Amino acid sequence: MAAWEGPGSLFLLCVAAAAALCLSRATAAIEPLAGAFGAGHGPASLPAAAARSRRYLLYDVNPPEGFNLRRDVYIRIASLLKTLLKNEAWVLVLPPWGRLYHWQSPDIDQVRIPWSDFFDLPSLSKNIPVIEYEQFLAESGGPFIEQIYLLQSYAEGWKEGTWEEKIDERPCVDQLMYSKDKHEYYRGWFWGYEETRGLGVSCLSVQGSASIIAPVLLKNTSARSVMLDRAENLLHDHYGGRDYWNTRRSMVFAKHLRVVGDEFRGKYLGSTDEMDKTEYNEDWEKMKVKLGTTVGGPYLGVHLRRKDFIWGHRDDVPSLQGAVKKIRSLMKMYNLERVFVATDSDELKKILPEMVRFEPTWEELEIYKDGGIAIIDQWICAHARYFIGTSVSTFSFRIHEEREILGFDPKTTYNRFCGDKEKNCEQPTHWKIVY
Ligand SMILES: Nc1nc2c(ncn2[C@@H]2O[C@H](COP(=O)(O)OP(=O)(O)OP(=O)(O)O)[C@@H](O)[C@H]2O)c(=O)[nH]1
Numbered sequence: 001m002a003a004w005e006g007p008g009s010l011f012l013l014c015v016a017a018a019a020a021l022c023l024s025r026a027t028a029a030i031e032p033l034a035g036a037f038g039a040g041h042g043p044a045s046l047p048a049a050a051a052r053s054r055r056y057l058l059y060d061v062n063p064p065e066g067f068n069l070r071r072d073v074y075i076r077i078a079s080l081l082k083t084l085l086k087n088e089a090w091v092l093v094l095p096p097w098g099r100l101y102h103w104q105s106p107d108i109d110q111v112r113i114p115w116s117d118f119f120d121l122p123s124l125s126k127n128i129p130v131i132e133y134e135q136f137l138a139e140s141g142g143p144f145i146e147q148i149y150l151l152q153s154y155a156e157g158w159k160e161g162t163w164e165e166k167i168d169e170r171p172c173v174d175q176l177m178y179s180k181d182k183h184e185y186y187r188g189w190f191w192g193y194e195e196t197r198g199l200g201v202s203c204l205s206v207q208g209s210a211s212i213i214a215p216v217l218l219k220n221t222s223a224r225s226v227m228l229d230r231a232e233n234l235l236h237d238h239y240g241g242r243d244y245w246n247t248r249r250s251m252v253f254a255k256h257l258r259v260v261g262d263e264f265r266g267k268y269l270g271s272t273d274e275m276d277k278t279e280y281n282e283d284w285e286k287m288k289v290k291l292g293t294t295v296g297g298p299y300l301g302v303h304l305r306r307k308d309f310i311w312g313h314r315d316d317v318p319s320l321q322g323a324v325k326k327i328r329s330l331m332k333m334y335n336l337e338r339v340f341v342a343t344d345s346d347e348l349k350k351i352l353p354e355m356v357r358f359e360p361t362w363e364e365l366e367i368y369k370d371g372g373i374a375i376i377d378q379w380i381c382a383h384a385r386y387f388i389g390t391s392v393s394t395f396s397f398r399i400h401e402e403r404e405i406l407g408f409d410p411k412t413t414y415n416r417f418c419g420d421k422e423k424n425c426e427q428p429t430h431w432k433i434v435y
Pocket residue numbers: 065066067068069102103303304305341342343344370371373374375377392393394395396
């Protein structure tokens with residue numbers, strides 16, 4: 001109990017009695033704080049009174065989804081948060097990382113990972129107010145989430161040709177991943193925080209973009225903390241628009257990871273920002289490089305996704321020999337002597353011995369974790385003179401965006417390997433950055 005004592009003394013009184021009642025009374029005191037907490041205010045600058053009255057948005061994503069799709073869901077939720085902020089003071093609670101299917105390195109603890117291990121929090125805060133889960137526990141009064149909405153699609157599906165945005169409370173379609181304990185609290189997977197409990201769970205069928213749920217959060221519930229589970233069911237408010245890019249630009253990688261990537265470039269790839277004349281500003285709001293002006297380091301950047309992609313997307317993924325052939329031809333064409341490869345398999349090295357790879361020591365892996373190593377790989381690929389990725393890999397898509405932000409010529413970015421027998425090898429779409 002000690003973990004959540006303190007500011008939330010009200011909760012202590014409530015636990016034994018009808019908690020939900022106590023909580024709804026507590027939330028009735030919320031005063032609308034319109035304008036008092038717009039985007040741009042870091043959470044640290046909040047006066048205590050405002051911190052007490054703001055509402056908390058939490059979310060989670062379908063467990064099998066990978067790191068890079070989750071980064072995309074963050075952008076959708078950030079857009080929802082901006083909509084909420086037009087009416088009330090809300091803060092986004094960053095869902096701790098962990099238990100991801102791809103993060104399989106043995107013997108390292110990979111749950112309850114805070115966002116600051118991977119991203120620069122002050123940068124995120126310049127876009128929307130965010131706090132880590134631990135801060136939520138400290139300031140909201142305990143490990144309780146008042147209302148959980150499980151998002152699902154409509155049981156009846158949607159009739160072809162009649163797309164409409166809608167949201168309704170509906171019976172849960174799938175078996176609930178939450179179960180009631182003997183105190184009537186909901187237990188479930190809360191990012192590895194076993195003491196966290198939910199007070200209410202209901203299912204919402206949803207078909208539409210993220211902000212469609214804003215009226216529900218503002219009007220249908222007075223819960224102070226609301227979690228949207230299976231948040232990937234919400235679509236983008238406006239994919240590729242200015243708001244999308246602002247959020248994307250605010251997702252600056254944590255400095256310690258960028259530093260490791262930069263040192264590696266300097267040491268093994270003959271590439272530094274000075275030598276490459278790359279303009280970089282840590283402050284994403286000041287980062288606005290004209291497309292096509294960035295040259296990058298003297299190496300080819302490759303992302304070759306293997307593992308589950310070999311059986312998942314057969315036609316559009318090359319054989320190893322096919323990939324090596326393409327790599328060698330690109331090196332020749334762009335007159336590059338070095339090639340950096342980011343990949344989730346060890347197979348390529350055997351037939352491309354000259355390739356450079358970031359191979360962490362055990363200690364590095366323990367510190368940066370699988371997610372951090374993936375980011376270092378992405379950062380190095382993002383600085384290559386020419387990049388080629390894997391078809392429909394969100395890992396590759398995130399590299400495209402990083403290069404778009406850095407100001408590379410789209411021709412050097414939106415490229416992918418073709419399957420050996422692929423007839424119509426369509427190249428990735430250029431999503432032009434909007435400021
Ligand atoms: N370090 C490193 N990890 C990789 C690489 N490729 C894939 N991975 C790991 O495998 C995961 C791939 O899953 P995602 O991040 O979802 O990206 P994706 O390639 O689109 O895969 P799916 O979304 O599962 O279809 C990454 O998060 C990494 O953990 C790579 O080149 N380098």
